[in-house]
Amino acid sequence: MSRPEIQVKGLHKSFGDNEVLRGIDLEIGQGEVTCVIGPSGSGKSTLLRCVNLLEEPTRGQVFVGGTELTDPDVDIDAVRRRIGMVFQQFNLFPHLTVTENLTLPQRRVLRRDRARAARVAAENLARVGLSEKADAYPAALSGGQQQRVAIARSLSMGPEVMLFDEPTSALDPELVGDVLAVMRMLAQEGMTMMVVTHEMTFAREVADRVVFMDGGVIVEDGTPDRVIGDPAHERTRHFLSRLL
Numbered sequence: 001m002s003r004p005e006i007q008v009k010g011l012h013k014s015f016g017d018n019e020v021l022r023g024i025d026l027e028i029g030q031g032e033v034t035c036v037i038g039p040s041g042s043g044k045s046t047l048l049r050c051v052n053l054l055e056e057p058t059r060g061q062v063f064v065g066g067t068e069l070t071d072p073d074v075d076i077d078a079v080r081r082r083i084g085m086v087f088q089q090f091n092l093f094p095h096l097t098v099t100e101n102l103t104l105p106q107r108r109v110l111r112r113d114r115a116r117a118a119r120v121a122a123e124n125l126a127r128v129g130l131s132e133k134a135d136a137y138p139a140a141l142s143g144g145q146q147q148r149v150a151i152a153r154s155l156s157m158g159p160e161v162m163l164f165d166e167p168t169s170a171l172d173p174e175l176v177g178d179v180l181a182v183m184r185m186l187a188q189e190g191m192t193m194m195v196v197t198h199e200m201t202f203a204r205e206v207a208d209r210v211v212f213m214d215g216g217v218i219v220e221d222g223t224p225d226r227v228i229g230d231p232a233h234e235r236t237r238h239f240l241s242r243l244l
């Protein structure tokens with residue numbers, strides 16, 4: 001593997017007595033695309049949220065780009081800027097135009113001036129194929145377009161790593177393809193990505209690696225052909241059979 005961009009060591013996370021992550025070890029190389037699959041409640045979102053410290057791990061370590069996020073002395077805001085996250089719900093500001101949605105966080109968080117923020121916003125809207133929607137409000141866009149704007153907003157912050165938590169699960173089926181196409185482009189450009197998804201075709205075609213989680217542990221971890229095509233564990237087979 002190339003230099004690990006994301007490293008998770010002995011990660012545990014409990015909510016009260018509910019131990020949701022029970023010892024996760026994972027290394028993701030630079031430019032690697034890892035799809036995380038598994039049943040509802042298996043801890044996929046919690047794992048992603050621990051990787052950018054939206055949740056504080058109960059035990060264990062998380063490193064991104066060689067910096068330990070779980071070090072109490074780390075400047076977490078600085079590290080978090082290197083990690084983009086895209087959720088099932090797009091969370092765009094409804095009262096701001098598409099361009100304003102992209103420029104506001106750059107100006108507030110990165111302190112970019114208006115001209116630079118606007119230039120970066122325009123570049124990233126072009127990347128997701130939505131230049132013509134620059135002045136539209138979110139409500140005027142389809143769900144798929146709103147999700148592409150959310151991706152462009154994340155990219156405008158210049159992340160080294162992108163985390164996606166079921167980015168197409170809230171979309172009408174006919175809108176899923178456009179969002180997956182943008183993610184495929186990012187993968188081809190060499191972005192390091194962790195993608196929680198139920199889109200097995202995407203996982204098979206784009207992922208370098210598939211991680212199957214169940215009950216807060218990684219049950220299987222391997223190439224898509226291995227984990228999806230020829231699962232070694234009954235739990236994985238059972239999960240996959242219910243998706244098809």
Ligand code: ADP
Nearest residue numbers: 015018020038039040041042043044045046047
């Ligand atoms: P998945 O994304 O695989 O569906 P999650 O990581 O969302 O699973 O949730 C795993 C478990 O953790 C679930 O039992 C869920 O109820 C619990 N959980 C997640 N977030 C919280 C929270 N903030 N407080 C309490 N319990 C939580």
Ligand code: MG
Nearest residue numbers: 044045046165
């Ligand atoms: Mg989830």
